Amino acid sequence: MTANLTKQTDFDAIIIGGGACGLMCAVQAGFLGKRTLVIEKNEKVGAKILISGGGRCNYTNLYTSAQQFISTNEHFSKSTLSQWTVEDTISFFETYGITGKEKTLGQLFPESDNARDVVKVFTSLCLDLGQEIWTGAEVKEIEQAEGGFVVSVERDGRTESLVAPKVVIASGGLPIPKMGATDFGLRMARHFGLRISETAPALVxxxxxxxxxxxxxxxxxxxxxxxxxxxxxxxxxxxxxxxxxxxxxxxxxxxxxxxxxxxxxxxxxxxxxxxxxxxxxxxxxxxxxxxxxxxxxxxxxxxxxxxxxxxxxxxxxxxxxxxxxxxxxxxxxxxxxxxxxxGYDKAEVMRGGVATDELSSKTLEVKKIPGMYYGGECVDVTGWLGGYNFQWAWASGFVIAQNL
The missing domain is CATH 2.40.30.10 (Translation factors)
Incomplete structure (x- = not known):
């Protein structure tokens, strides 16, 4: 395996993780004229989207508020959830052809009952907006450097080191390792000296x-x-x-x-x-x-x-x-x-994660590392069953994109 020389890129940000948060972040950044690279370890993006709700994807919940989230700081999610509301989620998906239907307790599913339609919205928009997606690529490490961050990526049998001014860690939590879940987000948090709230399987x-x-x-x-x-x-x-x-x-x-x-x-x-x-x-x-x-x-x-x-x-x-x-x-x-x-094999989400006091509640930027952002399941914000975790993922992706 050979390592390439460090390569300065023209990406405004590198987004690690092609799940709900990462994909929304890429799309919203694209709307603002910013260019991003999404790096996904799996061969396809949106793995957890595709299996959620039995393959039907309960993509939000009509009753979402900060009360349905578990966190060491019960107020932390309020700013993010107010910047991108349930109404925003509904409107976004309707704009791109997905009409929601309510099932039990406020859960909203696509009329088609097909999670693939949700993923297709993001892959199509990324293509239209010129956002790049690398699949089958694994980020090995991140380091701070002049010009932002050096992100080392292994793909096709070689390692490339990419430089970008900003980096978004939206790599998910520990549940369902057979679908590619890893401790990458937590590992990077420890590497950069960020505190982690105790993690455990949740919705299990x-x-x-x-x-x-x-x-x-x-x-x-x-x-x-x-x-x-x-x-x-x-x-x-x-x-x-x-x-x-x-x-x-x-x-x-x-x-x-x-x-x-x-x-x-x-x-x-x-x-x-x-x-x-x-x-x-x-x-x-x-x-x-x-x-x-x-x-x-x-x-x-x-x-x-x-x-x-x-x-x-x-x-x-x-x-x-x-x-x-x-x-x-x-x-x-x-x-x-x-x-x-x-355990994590059967858990739907992870409780705990990067401690909320390490992040700005308004932007989700790491306070002591300007240009680094954490969103989605990596963060110590865990929703109830029934679409709440997706709403947090969409909202955190949106908020990060506004501040790249």
Whole structure:
């Protein structure tokens, strides 16, 4: 492998990462007459865009505000999100032929249900605007130099060193390494002496091990609408039992707020009171067995699984007050202590990242390194499930482009 001489380029900025943030940054810079080079390690840009929402891409959320983001500084995202709003995202995509349709809880998907259409907007615009994209190229290092930054790039079996006045690190987080995710953004942050807020998998399934695992295994595939909570937050969405524990939207949401060793609580029948329901039912049909009654509320399989925890072989009329209270406790405050999570292989995003106090909240420029910017998942701003992380990516890409 041979190294080329350092080459001064005419790019206004080199953008590392061809994901949502990097692509938006390149396009918005192009609108302003700036020329950028996007360097993407994968053979194609937009890998996570293409798999999001089951390949349909929930590209924003109508309810986006700073409240749906986890960060050491809860106010940090406000400036970026106000500079590029949900309305801006909707208008941008509509301009280029993508009309959104709302699904659950404010999630917006393309009418076509095809994530490829979202990526095509960016690749077409980059072509039209003269923005260059290198795929199958890996940035090895970045150094400060006269004239800006030297970016060493390996591609086609050789290393090139490019000089540009500004550099944007939008290389994503650690989730889904098989899709090319690396620690590059964090590694560069450490190299330049930037503080990193503790990182961990987020929006990730939770695992159950030991003596409780067989109970969850028997319910694998069962999905129930629940309220899941801990002492920080609660979510009302479906949970999914799996052979290794719990998944589904509500579990993915709470996982971002869960820490190892803690309990989570599940209300299996939110918005109802099981004790009152049983009392009403037994007035009409006291001979009905508790098992049959629970099978009407849930699935038969789930009702049977509760047989080792509840007196399911008794009829409703014979249930004592204490038994009804115990049923209520179990149904409305089902207590779970996860053993862990499924890790970065199954996580949708990374929690933590480059510490927000290292960056300008208005421009996302590194305070002590003028000309270097961080955006997207690299930063300690983590959104909820349902399009929020895309809105942060588009917004941070836009904000950086305005300041290149």
């Amino acid at each position: 399934p939770l695992t159950i091990t030991g003596k409780d695992q067989p109970w969850y295994e028997q319910l694998s595939g069962n999905s129930i609408f629940c309220r899941v909570w801990n002492d920080r937050i609660s979510f009302e969405e479906n949970i999914l039992f799996t052979h290794w524990g719990l998944s589904g939207p509500a579990i993915l949401q709470i996982s971002s707020y869960w820490r190892p060793g803690e309990y989570i609580y599940i209300d299996l029948l939110p918005n109802h009171n099981i004790g009152e329901l049983i009392k009403q039912e037994r007035e009409a049909n006291g001979k009905k067995m508790l098992l049959a009654y629970l099978a009407n509320l849930f699935t038969r399989k789930f009702a049977e699984a509760l047989s080792d925890k509840l007196p399911v072989d008794k009829n409703l009329a014979s249930l004592s007050k204490t038994e009804i209270e115990s049923i209520g406790q179990l149904i409305h405050e089902f207590k779970v202590k996860p053993a862990g999570d499924k």
